[in-house]
Amino acid sequence: MQLELTAEQVFFAETTRKFLTDTCPTSRLRERRDDPAGFDRDFWRQGADLGWTSLLVSEEDGGGSVSGQGVVDLTLVAFEFGRQAAPGPLTTANVVTAAVARAGTAEQKAELLPDLLAGVRIGSWAYAEPRPADRLGAVGLRATRRHGEYVLNGRKAPAESAGMADLFLVTAIDDDGGLIQFLVPAGTAGVAVHPMHTLDVARRFGHVVFDDVTVPASAVLGDPGPAGAADVERQLQIALVIQLAEMVGTMDRGLELTTDWLFNRYSFGRPLASYQALKHRFADMRAWLEAGHAVADAAAQHVQDASDRAGEYVSAGKSFLGVYALEVLQECVQFHGGIGVTFEHDLHLYLRRAVLDSQLYGTIADHRERLTSILEGREHSDG
Amino acid sequence: MADPDVEDLDSFRHRLRGWLKDNMPPADPRLVSNGNSSDEEELAEIARNRKLQRLLFDGGFAGIIFPKEYGGAGLTPAHQEVLNEEIVGYQYPSRIQVPTFSPCAAVINDFGTDEQKRTHLPAIFKGEEIWMQFLSEPGGGSDVAGAQTGAVRDGDEWVLNGSKIWTTGAWWSDWGLCLARTNWDVPKHRGLSVFMLRIHQPGIEVNRIEMLNGSREFCQEFMTDVRLPDSDRIGEVDAGWTVGTRWMYHEKSLGISYHFIRPAGSMRGVNPRAPAPLTVARQAGRLDDPAGRQLVGEAHALKLAGQEASARIGHAIGAKRFNDQAAGLSRIITGVINAQLATINLKLAGVSAVAWDDADEGLGELGVEFLMRQTRQISGGTIEMSRNGVSEKFLGMPREARRDNDVAFRDVPRSASSR
Numbered sequence: 105m106q107l108e109l110t111a112e113q114v115f116f117a118e119t120t121r122k123f124l125t126d127t128c129p130t131s132r133l134r135e136r137r138d139d140p141a142g143f144d145r146d147f148w149r150q151g152a153d154l155g156w157t158s159l160l161v162s163e164e165d166g167g168g169s170v171s172g173q174g175v176v177d178l179t180l181v182a183f184e185f186g187r188q189a190a191p192g193p194l195t196t197a198n199v200v201t202a203a204v205a206r207a208g209t210a211e212q213k214a215e216l217l218p219d220l221l222a223g224v225r226i227g228s229w230a231y232a233e234p235r236p237a238d239r240l241g242a243v244g245l246r247a248t249r250r251h252g253e254y255v256l257n258g259r260k261a262p263a264e265s266a267g268m269a270d271l272f273l274v275t276a277i278d279d280d281g282g283l284i285q286f287l288v289p290a291g292t293a294g295v296a297v298h299p300m301h302t303l304d305v306a307r308r309f310g311h312v313v314f315d316d317v318t319v320p321a322s323a324v325l326g327d328p329g330p331a332g333a334a335d336v337e338r339q340l341q342i343a344l345v346i347q348l349a350e351m352v353g354t355m356d357r358g359l360e361l362t363t364d365w366l367f368n369r370y371s372f373g374r375p376l377a378s379y380q381a382l383k384h385r386f387a388d389m390r391a392w393l394e395a396g397h398a399v400a401d402a403a404a405q406h407v408q409d410a411s412d413r414a415g416e417y418v419s420a421g422k423s424f425l426g427v428y429a430l431e432v433l434q435e436c437v438q439f440h441g442g443i444g445v446t447f448e449h450d451l452h453l454y455l456r457r458a459v460l461d462s463q464l465y466g467t468i469a470d471h472r473e474r475l476t477s478i479l480e481g482r483e484h485s486d487g
Numbered sequence: 488m489a490d491p492d493v494e495d496l497d498s499f500r501h502r503l504r505g506w507l508k509d510n511m512p513p514a515d516p517r518l519v520s521n522g523n524s525s526d527e528e529e530l531a532e533i534a535r536n537r538k539l540q541r542l543l544f545d546g547g548f549a550g551i552i553f554p555k556e557y558g559g560a561g562l563t564p565a566h567q568e569v570l571n572e573e574i575v576g577y578q579y580p581s582r583i584q585v586p587t588f589s590p591c592a593a594v595i596n597d598f599g600t601d602e603q604k605r606t607h608l609p610a611i612f613k614g615e616e617i618w619m620q621f622l623s624e625p626g627g628g629s630d631v632a633g634a635q636t637g638a639v640r641d642g643d644e645w646v647l648n649g650s651k652i653w654t655t656g657a658w659w660s661d662w663g664l665c666l667a668r669t670n671w672d673v674p675k676h677r678g679l680s681v682f683m684l685r686i687h688q689p690g691i692e693v694n695r696i697e698m699l700n701g702s703r704e705f706c707q708e709f710m711t712d713v714r715l716p717d718s719d720r721i722g723e724v725d726a727g728w729t730v731g732t733r734w735m736y737h738e739k740s741l742g743i744s745y746h747f748i749r750p751a752g753s754m755r756g757v758n759p760r761a762p763a764p765l766t767v768a769r770q771a772g773r774l775d776d777p778a779g780r781q782l783v784g785e786a787h788a789l790k791l792a793g794q795e796a797s798a799r800i801g802h803a804i805g806a807k808r809f810n811d812q813a814a815g816l817s818r819i820i821t822g823v824i825n826a827q828l829a830t831i832n833l834k835l836a837g838v839s840a841v842a843w844d845d846a847d848e849g850l851g852e853l854g855v856e857f858l859m860r861q862t863r864q865i866s867g868g869t870i871e872m873s874r875n876g877v878s879e880k881f882l883g884m885p886r887e888a889r890r891d892n893d894v895a896f897r898d899v900p901r902s903a904s905s906r
Contacts, residue, residue, distance in 0.1 A: 107803055366884070378885035383878035384871065390882060391819040395796035402795045416791075423788035472784025473777060479765050479787060480774075 105183050105352070106176065106401050116170045117180040119154055124188040130450045133189060133305050140299060141268050142308040143191035145223075151192060152223025156181050160202035160342065165213060166221050167205065175342070175408040179349035179400065186353020186461075189453035191306035193226055193265035195346045199339045200227025200273045204287070207326030207335050212287065216271065228269035229339060230260035230288075230312050232464070240466030240474065245314060247276040247284050254324070256286065256294075256317040262464070266297045266310025273325065274314070275336055283336055284328035286319055293317065304460050305453055337415060340465060341407045344418035347461040348400035351429040354454035354461075355393045358436040361451060362386070365440055382439065389435055392428045399424050416478045419471040426462040426471070433458050493562060500569045506546050511539075511577040518578065533617070533659045536580040540614030543580070549612035550588070552745055553596055558609030564745035564805070572751040579748050583617055586655070588747035590737035591618035591664045598681075598722045598730050607662070607683070621651040621665035621684060621708065622734075626902045629872045631666065631735070632676050632728055633891065633901070636710065638667040645669075645682065645720070647690075647713040653866070657693050657706035660686055664734070670725050671897040678896055679727030681734075683719040690714070699858045738867055739814040739876075742821055743801030762849065764828070767835045771850055779835060786831045793824040812880040815873035822870040825863035833857040 109117070127147055136142065151157070159174035159181075161167025170177040178198060185194050201220045204212060204227075219225035230245075237244035245258025256276060263272070269290050278284040288295060294317035297310040326335045366377040366386065376382055403417040433455045437444035444451050462468065494502075524532065543549040544558070551567040553559025560566070592611050595604060610616040627633045636649025647667060654663065663684045670678030686693065690713035695703040722730040737744065764786035765774075773779030800817045803809040809816075832853045833840050839847045840854030864870040878884045891899040 107799065107806065107808060363882075375885065380875075380887055383882075383884050384874040386882065386884070387815070387874040387877035388819055388823070390877065391796075391816040394800060394816050395792050395820050398795035398799035399792045401799070402791070416787075419784070420788035420791045423785055424792045469777075469781050472781040472788065475784035475787050476765065476768075476774075476780040479783065483765075 105180065105349075105397060106404075109180075110171050112170050113177065113180060116155065116177065117184060120156070120181050120184045121187070123150070123154060124184055124190050128188060128190055128306070130189070130453055133191070133453060134447070136191075137305050140308065142265075142306050143193075143268070145226075145268075148192055148197075148226065149223040152221065156194065157197060157201055157223055158221050160198055161205040161217065161221060165205050166217055167201075173408050175345060176404050178342075179345060179404045182346040182349035183353040183356070186350035186355075186454070186457060187357040189304075189306060189354070189457045193228065193268065194350075195343050196228045196264035196269075197223075197226055198346065199229045199343050200271065202342055203229075203273055203285070203325060203335060203339050206338065207285075207331075208287075209322075211322070212325065216287070220271075225270040226265060226268055227271045227273060228263050228266050228310075229343070230263045230266070230272045230274045231336075231339070232260065232262060234259055234261045234311070240470035243275055243277050243283065245274065245276040247278050247286065249279055250318075252321055254284075254286065254319050254321065256288070256314040256319065258314050259311065260314070261311035262300055262302075262309035263297075263312050264307065264309055264464075266312050267299055267308055269297075269310075272312065273339075278328050280329070282329035283332035285325045285332055285335060286323045287325050288314075288317065288319055288323060292319065302460075304456050307457075307460065338410075341414050341418050343465045344422055345400075345404045345407045347465060348396075348403055348418070348421040348425055351425045351458050351461045352393070352396045352400045354458040355396055355429050355432050358433045358451060358454045359389060359393055362389075362436040362439050376439070385435060386439075389432045392432050396425050396428060396432075416475060419466075419475045419478070422462075422466060422471040423468055423475065426468040429458040430455075430462055494566075496565055496569055499562070499566055500573060503548060503570060503573050506548070507573060507577055510542055510546055511574075511579070514576055514578055530659060533582060533656075536582045537614035537617075539578055540580040540583050540612070544613045550592070550608065553592065553608060553612070557596070557604045558612045567745040567748075568751075571749055574748060575750045575752060579750065580614065581748075582656075583614060584747035584749070585741055586620050586738075587611055587616075587618040589741060589744050590620065590734050591662075593737045593744075593746045594664060594681075594730060594734050595683075595721065597733050602718070603683070603721065616662050617656075617660040618662045618664060619654045619657050619660045619686070620738075621654060621663035623651065623653045625650055625652050625707065629869045631868075632679065632731060633896075633899070634666045634668050634679060635901075636665070636667045637671075638669050638680060638682065640669070640717075640724075641714075643717050644714050645717060647682070647684070647710050647715065650707060650709050652696075652705075652707040654706045654708060655704050657686055657708060658695060662686060663708075664721075666727060666731055666734075668896065669727070672895045673725070674893055675891050675896040675899060676728040678725055679731060680724050681721045681727045681730045682715060683721060684713070684715060688713065700852075700855045735868070736811050736814070739818055739873070740801075740804075740811075741867070742797045742817045743804065743814065762832065762853070764831055764835060767832050767850070767853065770847075771835050771837055771839060773835055773837070782831050782835055786828055789824045789827055789831075793821050796820045810881060812876045815877040815881065818867075818873040819870055819877065822864040822873070826860050829853075829857050829860040829863075 158167035159169045159178045204216050220227055233244055247254045247256050272288045274286045274288050276284050294315045296313045300309045300311050302309050326332055367375055369376045399421045403421040406414040406417040437451055443449050550559030551562050551570055552564055555561035595607055622631050624634055626635055638645040638647050663686050665682045665684045667680055668678055669680040690711045692709045694707045696705045696707060697703050764783045768774050768779050768783050797817045800813055804813055836850040836853040839850035843851035879886050
């Protein structure tokens with residue numbers, strides 16, 4: 105979280121924290137571990153009332169941020185989601201809403217934005233694909249033009265909150281091999297959602313099959329080709345910025361629990377916090393948390409500013425936090441001993457969320473390779 | 488909130504930009520030392536640095552945040568930040584920044600008398616005095632307050648005996664800031680005093696130490712009956728740890744300090760001499776290999792993380808959100824990340840890091856750099872000291888038991904070699 109927050113931002117973050125601790129305490133998360141939806145529509149509508157869905161949309165389109173920097177504001181919510189391992193389509197719904205606001209026609213915006221902003225309709229970004237197109241950026245779903253309409257064929261997985269989604273933002277390849285995106289209502293003929301197993305206790309994913317799904321040309325979002333690629337990149341950056349802040353939130357909460365534990369747990373007549381072997385490791389963990397904040401905040405600022413280093417920073421953040429959030433949380437588990445690997449203890453909720461975030465929207469390896477390509481590209485443009 | 492007596496940043500930037508263009512020579516990659524220069528080259532380089540420092544002084548851009556009355560520019564950290572940005576692309580006296588400006592000049596500025604400051608600070612800003620830290624001792628490691636170099640009072644003078652080690656470039660430097668024991672009959676932190684010491688004088692023998700990478704920059708000094716006037720003492724007699732605490736703070740804060748020039752984009756706290764992994768991967772032919780590409784990306788992410796973390800922690804300390812001990816967080820992060828970067832370069836260099844032809848010399852150096860990897864977690868106080876500081880004084884965890892408090896220093900157990 106940024107060091108300097110406005111009073112409004114602090115209030116906004118505190119309101120979100122209070123709402124999340126009230127509505128989804130960890131006991132509730134455990135109770136709903138097998139619930140196919142993972143969250144109630146009411147929960148999401150109330151979150152929308154708090155502002156969770158409107159931060160990336162301009163006021164003239166019916167949205168509004170807290171500080172004038174909507175991406176940064178959204179990371180405050182994401183941080184709290186990480187701290188609470190909260191349910192709900194925070195990432196995917198915001199990506200879809202922002203995409204409609206960014207690239208939608210006046211008709212698309214008028215039809216969709218009010219409901220998306222109100223949390224009445226939920227959007228899910230159908231982007232990632234199963235093997236063999238499971239590397240970051242690979243898209244195999246075909247959109248074939250036929251009689252002024254498009255026919256979609258392919259598979260998307262994992263799609264976040266797909267089972268609860270009213271609307272899919274589908275990223276596809278057109279006849280020219282360029283990227284093209286569609287807004288497809290969940291009930292469209294030929295769209296089938298298969299629930300997936302997932303590591304997270306609260307978040308749900310679906311495998312979405314598109315089998316000869318015919319959509320009108322008016323379902324196309326934005327322009328295909330290079331403009332479509334730029335839209336997809338922006339969507340990816342937003343998803344990653346949310347992920348990064350959420351990972352920092354999981355670390356923050358994990359360290360909080362572990363701090364309590366170290367000071368209050370005694371062995372051999374001393375608190376664990378008095379052992380140098382543990383103190384040194386804990387100092388490192390605290391250092392990585394601070395580095396995590398720094399990387400996530402820097403990425404959020406670059407995405408906020410749509411800077412030409414935004415892609416570099418989100419990938420660097422993923423490469424860094426994808427490792428350190430997990431390592432720090434596993435250290436928290438180690439410090440707790442056996443209780444740390446029981447379902448009864450809360451730690452695993454945060455570890456699960458961090459692992460989820462480390463793998464979705466590009467793995468660590470994907471983002472490292474992407475960084476190298478970015479560096480090479482910069483060399484070429486400099487030279 | 489702007490202080491009307493302080494030049495605003497835009498005006499400063501404009502004035503500085505014009506001055507740099509007219510006065511400062513452009514950066515020259517050939518001047519970056521690879522650590523293998525001859526003594527003659529090294530001395531020429533130091534002389535060149537002194538001239539660059541003098542140029543900055545004559546332009547009014549030396550010692551940006553130091554007071555005007557002592558030859559500084561009397562400006563703010565924000566002005567130093569501007570200078571750090573604007574000086575990119577120009578030569579600057581890189582060899583006189585640390586430890587001359589910080590910790591040494593910073594400590595003199597914090598604790599020196601008016602006369603001491605008038606004598607030394609302008610000379611530093613003009614490039615006439617290069618300072619080193621006479622701090623570590625062969626018997627002490629990171630326990631600097633356990634100094635055994637002794638100073639005994641003789642009228643208006645002090646007589647110094649003992650040995651200091653790990654002074655960078657003492658053989659070409661002018662002055663040392665020296666921590667010495669002036670009282671052996673009180674607990675260790677209460678019997679220290681700090682002196683300013685002219686390095687090249689009778690009774691001081693400077694030996695150079697060869698490091699694993701061939702560098703002979705580090706020195707050890709042997710002091711035998713060195714006499715110095717009481718007027719060269721900084722701070723009160725036996726109250727040297729008051730000075731020392733601040734001194735240590737400056738040293739730990741180098742990654743976030745505004746006392747000296749650190750061109751923007753040079754990674755805060757990240758080894759500027761480490762070759763870019765992208766360059767290494769290309770030279771080693773590893774850019775077609777996904778494993779190689781992942782290493783390059785990993786290294787870049789680590790560098791950015793180190794840079795952003797140091798900036799954040801520096802701001803948090805500056806804004807008093809964190810106490811000074813949080814500087815140790817930055818030290819831990821950059822110490823670990825630098826070690827990781829050295830390891831990544833070794834992996835990228837592959838077999839050429841251990842056996843190389845003349846054409847592969849750059850890759851061979853990476854093997855040697857790997858041998859030196861831990862220096863980033865040793866020099867300036869080991870990373871374990873930072874871990875102690877962070878856990879005990881930032882996170883408030885219980886302190887370690889120790890055997891050197893509340894006993895006369897002469898009765899404290901010490902290393903066999905220095906008993």
